[in-house]
Amino acid sequence: MRLTYTSDVWYKNAVVYCLDVETFKDGNGDGVGDFRGLTQEIDYLAGLGVTCLWLMPFFPTPNKDDGYDITDFYSIDPRLGTLGDFVEFMRTASDRGLRVIADLVVNHTSDQHPWFKESRSGRDSPRRDWYVWSDTPEPDDPKQVVFPDKEDSVWEYDEGSGQYYLHSFYRHQPDLNVGNPEVRDEIARILGFWMELGLSGFRVDAVPFLIENVNPQLANPHEFLADLRAFMTRRKGGSILLGEVNLPYKDLVRYFGDGLGDQITMCFDFIGMQRAWLSMARSDAGPLASALRERPEPPKDCQWAMFLRNHDELTLDKLTKAEQKEIFAAFGPSKDMQIYDRGLRRRLPSMLGGDLRRIKMAYSLLFSLPGTPVIFYGEEIGMGENLDEEGRMAVRIPMQWSKDGGFSQAEPVREVPEGSFAPDRVNVADQKRDTSSLLRWFQLLIERYRECPELAWGEYTVLDTGHPAVIAHRSDADGATVVVAHNLCDTAQDVELKLAGLERYRLTDLLVDGTVDVSADGVVQLPMGPHGCRWLRAAPPEIAPEDASVKAR
Numbered sequence: 001m002r003l004t005y006t007s008d009v010w011y012k013n014a015v016v017y018c019l020d021v022e023t024f025k026d027g028n029g030d031g032v033g034d035f036r037g038l039t040q041e042i043d044y045l046a047g048l049g050v051t052c053l054w055l056m057p058f059f060p061t062p063n064k065d066d067g068y069d070i071t072d073f074y075s076i077d078p079r080l081g082t083l084g085d086f087v088e089f090m091r092t093a094s095d096r097g098l099r100v101i102a103d104l105v106v107n108h109t110s111d112q113h114p115w116f117k118e119s120r121s122g123r124d125s126p127r128r129d130w131y132v133w134s135d136t137p138e139p140d141d142p143k144q145v146v147f148p149d150k151e152d153s154v155w156e157y158d159e160g161s162g163q164y165y166l167h168s169f170y171r172h173q174p175d176l177n178v179g180n181p182e183v184r185d186e187i188a189r190i191l192g193f194w195m196e197l198g199l200s201g202f203r204v205d206a207v208p209f210l211i212e213n214v215n216p217q218l219a220n221p222h223e224f225l226a227d228l229r230a231f232m233t234r235r236k237g238g239s240i241l242l243g244e245v246n247l248p249y250k251d252l253v254r255y256f257g258d259g260l261g262d263q264i265t266m267c268f269d270f271i272g273m274q275r276a277w278l279s280m281a282r283s284d285a286g287p288l289a290s291a292l293r294e295r296p297e298p299p300k301d302c303q304w305a306m307f308l309r310n311h312d313e314l315t316l317d318k319l320t321k322a323e324q325k326e327i328f329a330a331f332g333p334s335k336d337m338q339i340y341d342r343g344l345r346r347r348l349p350s351m352l353g354g355d356l357r358r359i360k361m362a363y364s365l366l367f368s369l370p371g372t373p374v375i376f377y378g379e380e381i382g383m384g385e386n387l388d389e390e391g392r393m394a395v396r397i398p399m400q401w402s403k404d405g406g407f408s409q410a411e412p413v414r415e416v417p418e419g420s421f422a423p424d425r426v427n428v429a430d431q432k433r434d435t436s437s438l439l440r441w442f443q444l445l446i447e448r449y450r451e452c453p454e455l456a457w458g459e460y461t462v463l464d465t466g467h468p469a470v471i472a473h474r475s476d477a478d479g480a481t482v483v484v485a486h487n488l489c490d491t492a493q494d495v496e497l498k499l500a501g502l503e504r505y506r507l508t509d510l511l512v513d514g515t516v517d518v519s520a521d522g523v524v525q526l527p528m529g530p531h532g533c534r535w536l537r538a539a540p541p542e543i544a545p546e547d548a549s550v551k552a553r
């Protein structure tokens with residue numbers, strides 16, 4: 001059966017917007033963002049054009065890892081509101097046509113979770129093997145330690161019960177043991193609960209960690225992922241799992257489900273993201289082009305999720321040390337911008353020095369890359385980071401609504417930056433009034449991206465441009481074609497593209513007014529301004545351009 005009922009595979013050209021309720025909007029004046037505040041801003045999000053909200057963890061938590069340390073999977077952190085507020089938010093989001101997914105953090109719990117308290121209460125506790133215990137843990141491989149600034153082992157000795165427990169992340173986050181069928185059932189129950197309240201799926205935290213290092217080892221760890229997907233589909237067709245799987249392509253494709261596409265629906269393209277940064281640092285299309293050429297096609301009904309920045313550090317762990325150094329030198333030269341020896345705790349606009357033309361190019365590139373774009377709140381207005389906040393919190397600062405901040409009437413949960421990225425310089429209200437703002441640019445990119453589904457799921461070909469700084473590709477689907485080109489450097493370049501099969505076609509620019517014609521031998525000359533971006537729809541001479549797009553069915 002051929003695909004393309006766009007609403008069935010809605011996630012394939014969704015625009016996913018990640019936000020933390022805690023830092024988005026305070027609705028009750030206590031300095032902490034909450035569901036009431038978020039609900040007030042749903043129209044802003046709908047107006048921006050995003051189609052799916054990804055909520056970072058909003059569950060009860062001691063908050064030692066910004067909510068990724070959960071003490072109750074079936075409730076709301078009281079600082080953020082009540083289940084009632086959550087349901088009102090869901091109702092409003094659905095009324096405005098927005099889907100919602102949430103972080104599913106079930107690799108571990110907080111050590112304050114009642115399950116762990118019970119588990120550690122004694123070796124004969126009925127919940128003992130809900131977690132992973134050992135008398136003689138394997139010696140650590142330093143690469144296993146995810147947060148080397150705080151931990152030097154993934155095992156912690158528990159005095160009370162005399163064994164070590166596994167914690168892939170911080171020691172206060174003991175790993176749940178999905179080797180235990182009761183734990184697997186409980187995870188399904190959590191999914192079922194939130195889907196019943198309207199969620200369309202989950203962003204699954206730390207997927208490889210979740211299915212590995214469990215006791216007993218699962219005969220086929222991937223079967224568990226397939227089971228979860230099957231469960232979700234039975235409950236709610238069209239629900240998705242968006243996986244955090246930071247692995248080389250050859251290992252990552254297994255998480256889609258070995259050609260069957262029955263496990264993780266969408267995986268983040270961490271390799272493409274890291275190579276994109278290398279390309280930007282060098283003003284050289286090569287690294288990104290090679291990622292796109294190497295990248296396996298996901299199985300039918302699966303999709304790549306594209307991003308440049310997220311809520312964590314900009315991890316560069318899949319690049320060589322020399323490549324990392326190049327990126328540090330270009331985008332985060334001072335030590336306090338760097339973290340864990342492998343990443344940067346900065347947002348994109350500040351990394352690009354606030355250069356609006358370059359920032360616009362970077363996001364144009366993101367939206368045009370084959371896959372589903374995922375953006376982090378505040379990117380649409382070009383928010384910077386606050387390096388005074390600890391570690392990764394530097395990028396998780398309050399949303400900047402107006403000149404005076406506008407996030408809360410009270411002292412905010414985290415501080416906004418000072419200087420050129422402070423709210424009086426970077427905020428929603430000003431950019432709404434300014435037709436040349438980054439916010440307006442995002443709206444345009446989102447509109448165009450949604451109108452060009454072939455960009456999201458078409459067959460793509462990376463094109464030779466004859467100029468190292470210009471990256472171009474074409475996406476073809478159902479007889480329609482879009483060609484895009486981005487100039488990574490700050491000088492104008494003329495490029496020549498060979499477009500087989502588009503001889504004598506007319507290319508209409510989708511971002512500015514203008515057309516350009518393909519010659520009889522299929523060549524098009526494309527002038528590219530400094531950090532220029534072109535999105536061009538191809539139409540045969542006899543068809544008016546507006547009729548040539550792939551129509552949503």
Ligand code: BGC
Nearest residue numbers: 065068105169205206244312
């Ligand atoms: C999340 C982090 C979190 C960690 C532990 C990650 O993969 O993205 O923000 O600290 O999981 O839950």
